[in-house]
Amino acid sequence: MTRILLIVGGGIAAYKACELIRLLRRGGHDVRCVLTDGGAHFVTPMTLAALSERPVHTSLWDLKDEAEMGHIQLSRQADLVVVAPATADLMARMAGGVADDLATTLLLATDKPVLAVPAMNVRMWQHPATRRNIATLRGDGITVLEPDEGPMACGEFGPGRLPEPHAIVAAIEALTGTPASKPAPSLAGRHILVTAGPTHEPIDPVRYLANRSSGKQGFAIAAACAARGGRVTLVAGPVTLATPAGVDRIDVETAREMADAVTQALPADVAVMVAAVADWHVDAAPSKLKKDGGAPVLALRPNPDILATLGASDRRPRLLVGFAAETDDVLVHATAKRSAKNADWIVANDVGGDVMGGDRNEVHLVTAAGAERWPDAPKSEIADRLADRIADALR
Ligand code: CTP
Numbered sequence: 001m002t003r004i005l006l007i008v009g010g011g012i013a014a015y016k017a018c019e020l021i022r023l024l025r026r027g028g029h030d031v032r033c034v035l036t037d038g039g040a041h042f043v044t045p046m047t048l049a050a051l052s053e054r055p056v057h058t059s060l061w062d063l064k065d066e067a068e069m070g071h072i073q074l075s076r077q078a079d080l081v082v083v084a085p086a087t088a089d090l091m092a093r094m095a096g097g098v099a100d101d102l103a104t105t106l107l108l109a110t111d112k113p114v115l116a117v118p119a120m121n122v123r124m125w126q127h128p129a130t131r132r133n134i135a136t137l138r139g140d141g142i143t144v145l146e147p148d149e150g151p152m153a154c155g156e157f158g159p160g161r162l163p164e165p166h167a168i169v170a171a172i173e174a175l176t177g178t179p180a181s182k183p184a185p186s187l188a189g190r191h192i193l194v195t196a197g198p199t200h201e202p203i204d205p206v207r208y209l210a211n212r213s214s215g216k217q218g219f220a221i222a223a224a225c226a227a228r229g230g231r232v233t234l235v236a237g238p239v240t241l242a243t244p245a246g247v248d249r250i251d252v253e254t255a256r257e258m259a260d261a262v263t264q265a266l267p268a269d270v271a272v273m274v275a276a277v278a279d280w281h282v283d284a285a286p287s288k289l290k291k292d293g294g295a296p297v298l299a300l301r302p303n304p305d306i307l308a309t310l311g312a313s314d315r316r317p318r319l320l321v322g323f324a325a326e327t328d329d330v331l332v333h334a335t336a337k338r339s340a341k342n343a344d345w346i347v348a349n350d351v352g353g354d355v356m357g358g359d360r361n362e363v364h365l366v367t368a369a370g371a372e373r374w375p376d377a378p379k380s381e382i383a384d385r386l387a388d389r390i391a392d393a394l395r
Pocket of ligand 1: 278323
């Protein structure tokens with residue numbers, strides 16, 4: 001997956017940027033859009049937001065954007081900046097080092113490769129000023145695609161048309177070396193054991209201790225592994241999610257039941273422990289505790305640590321992946337958990353916001369080699385990326 005910052009300039013070809021976003025997203029890439037004032041005359045921020053599934057950035061002076069993500073950060077969080085359509089005016093300002101709106105400021109601030117995809121009237125394209133600007137941009141290390149030749153929206157004929165979106169995707173792939181169409185690596189013949197969801201620890205027949213885990217990330221990982229041909233056993237705590245296609249599901253309630261189900265499911269090539277397992281249980285009362293008996297004191301007893309038990313077991317899967325839900329010092333805790341539990345990888349997520357129960361996640365993958373930041377993405381994309389990594393690691 002490549003993180004692309006797409007700057008949509010003001011030309012009729014802006015409509016083709018919509019198809020470009022669709023193709024890039026279908027190829028598994030992350031696209032964040034910046035729409036210039038001119039671009040907003042041709043497509044709306046809403047269109048780009050819907051296609052990219054991301055907020056669209058339009059103004060340098062949007063205080064909310066600056067508070068959430070400064071423009072410098074926006075330009076640096078991408079792997080590649082793509083300007084499409086790049087108008088004559090936008091390229092002139094780029095060549096001159098102008099920074100008078102969000103797009104040009106980002107382009108001046110970025111330290112990432114830039115691909116400009118020009119689209120303009122044939123005479124504007126052939127004008128010596130444009131030729132000069134393009135030579136300057138190329139001299140500055142910016143890749144400028146040649147426009148297509150053909151009939152133009154303005155009624156003229158010649159070079160100046162925006163290349164077709166699939167050709168732009170091919171240029172992006174050539175620049176980043178990440179083909180969007182690369183087939184997902186296979187997990188055929190592998191057994192993948194996944195835990196997901198919370199556990200419920202009964203206090204009495206009607207009450208229990210629980211946590212906010214929804215199970216969505218674990219279910220998405222089970223689905224992604226099954227989609228790659230793996231045999232998947234999903235040990236699920238109490239959640240109401242549908243079982244992903246091709247997955248064997250075992251429903252459990254408590255941490256102790258989850259631990260037993262995991263042991264029963266061994267051997268496995270890979271275990272991905274996504275569940276938010278309760279750390280403690282109480283000895284449940286056999287009948288409902290009554291209020292008039294006074295406030296009960298709950299004596300918490302430790303639950304088995306399923307991941308640590310697997311890590312120490314002689315039946316340890318070849319690849320052992322844990323999750324770490326943290327609210328602070330995320331990487332410090334995740335790194336410590338990796339060694340304490342003898343896991344190969346820890347997927348660390350900051351659950352301070354609305355990650356638990358939400359549809360998106362932003363994680364770090366902590367391995368023996370260090371920590372990699374994965375950008376905020378739908379949980380399904382995090383799952384795909386993790387499943388690909390697992391398949392690569394087993395090869
Ligand atoms: N885990 C487990 N069994 C437990 C507790 C945690 O298998 N009893 C696994 C989780 O599935 C996850 C990893 O251990 O893969 C880390 O879980 P987390 O709740 O973040 O860590 P804890 O070890 O419980 O530590 P703490 O709650 O103190 O942060």
